[in-house]
Amino acid sequence: MGQNGTGPKGPRCIALVGPFQSGKTTLLEAILARTGAIQRQGTVDAGTTVGDASKEARHHKMSIEATFATTTFMEDNYVFVDCPGSIEFIHDMRSVLPAVDAAVVVCEADEKKVPQLQLILRELEDQNIPHFLFLNKIDKADKRVRETIKLLQPASRVPLLLRQIPIWNGDLISGFVDLALERAYVYKEQAPSEIVDLKGEDADREKEARFTMLETLADHDDELMEQLLEDIQPPRDKVFDDLAKELREREVVPVLLGVATRANGVLRLLKALRHEAPEVAETAQRLGVEAGNEAVALVLKTYHTTHGGKMSIARLLAGQAGDGTTFYTPETEAGRVSGVFKLMGQHFEKRGQASAGETVAFGKLDGAKTGDTLSTGKQAHPSLIDVKPYPPVLATAVQAKERKDDVKLGAAFTKLTEEDPSLTIVHDAETHEVVIWGQGEMHLRVATERLADRFTVPVNTRPPSVGYRETIRKTVSIRGRHKKQSGGHGQFGDVVLEIKPLPRSSGFQFEERITGGVVPRNYIPSVEEGVIDALKHGPLGFPVVDLHVALVDGSYHTVDSSDMAFRTAGRIAIVEGLPQCSPVLLEPIHEVEIVCPNEATAKMNAILSSRRGQILGFDAREGWPGWDTVRAQMAEAEIGDLIIEVRSATAGVGSFTFKFDHMAELTGRTADQIVAARRAAE
Ligand SMILES: Nc1nc2c(ncn2[C@@H]2O[C@H](COP(=O)(O)OP(=O)(O)OP(=O)(O)O)[C@@H](O)[C@H]2O)c(=O)[nH]1
Ligand SMILES: [Mg+2]
16 A cells, blocks of 8 residues: 555544644644645634634633544545644643554754653553644744754653654755655645655755654564665555554654745645554444444534534444434433534534544434443443543632522533533532532633623632631630520520540541439430531631530429520630630541652742641652652642642642641631631621
């Protein structure tokens, strides 16, 4: 199979991934323009691209979700998926990757973006996705390509294979030599590159670079190795076959060059995809699609259009599906397809039934969610993938701006998390707050914008409450007496409580030591209820924990005593007693584990120290050369916006996980401020 083969291939699905702002959306635009899917190539800066057509993406001039676009190249159907580069939106990329035939990693010769590149290559390597590197922005190149490859290689566990070299014209790159075709091209603005003669110094450089490329290929091909040793020129078709095979077997990462803004290098990229990327049958095999089902599809994204209802964007891995097809997930009935749509950014255009390899949107699959394996036939196909979102790192409490929107907000949350499973909604029963947890500042900002714009529920946001508690440090005995004479029946309850501190995380214990029936048995549970009630809100304003309360004495009245009266007496004793017990604030301390490229480790230590963190140690991150793991204990209040500092100190790639460890006493100015703020809020 040579590069010049012309037979039609199956429909493809290709992901465009890569570090933040590397030019993925611009490359998609160039591909769509070059293949005639759009009339003119739009730009990110003018807000005219297909990839960043959503209001939020335009507004922030960055991609915030995976966007799908359909085109045709040499009679083959392609769906390209423009994935966001920011780590905060990486879940969209991770949900799409399993089902694509190949990925194009758009990157730049920028040292600062190497850790991001490593992060993305790691996903591709772990998920076994064949991938190309598209070295973009070479109009701005200020170093030799070979140096750039050296810079980028540490990010990849697989050898990078340079298959084009630039032609320099002074300080600018004016074209390239394709090392497999052995042809030279000069770039034309917004037009296919033109073939020129390969001569002089360029011809010598070509020979050398081609030899390096063949040597790398020969590492996995003994026959080629022999030919090279014997100085025999391998036939061109053999070189192309090797390129295709080694890409598919993930033995090399071919590197192509280009300028997305000028659509330079796009045609060669498309040709490489056409000839070398696997087709759906191979992708289905990689995923473990079993024979026997009529149709099998994977849901890559869920989208709620403002008017059209729910869309499940899916790749069909086997069989056919159209209007009326009933799909099943392994757990349940996904629903009956109502409308099959062609994908073009924010536009969904109705089309006919889809067949294996195509990526389309299915309308009204109410029971389907992102990541689901859909199938038809007698027995549901087992789940093909399980992509879990990364644990969230930042939270914001939200409230509908208008009370009347409360119910609508609940429904909007459902849609929001269906579209983006890396968001989590938590209803805090204690503080009555609704908290959105997400992957970073921009992620949460976009989530609240989307609530307002797409789901029409404007919300107010504020930092979520910290789970403070309070406890006591002194033992006190105290009487609580409730006596009321208001005509007819009076109320009488009288108790003596001994309130005593307990060690950390003992919670609350109640004991009764009544002798001689001074408080009748049947009233004792009410006393305990009154105590529990009062402990919900201690003298500092927070729930009280780690204390022992004993009912030691009291008195009653045969007519006026009641459950209610003893409950009130219990409460009074606590309310009056606690302030005498030397109350103290407790704050939650978590164990935090930060991962970062090791050049940022010192900065992490500084950040942790400035946030009252106690560093427990740091190690090389297992399986991640060049990365460290820093562990620390840290107060919940300080973790609140920690991610913002971590990201800015690591060019966006650092992250952390945390889990509750213990409650610790907090005194001094910080504690006073917290208590004062609590009082002010009440
Ligand atoms: N000089 C130059 N600039 C480019 C090239 N490709 C893209 N850009 C610019 O780089 C910036 C980012 O481009 P985008 O296409 O939005 O990059 P992206 O990778 O989609 O960004 P995210 O999706 O937010 O990660 C824009 O200002 C583009 O105009 C290129 O080949 N050369
Ligand atoms: Mg983009």
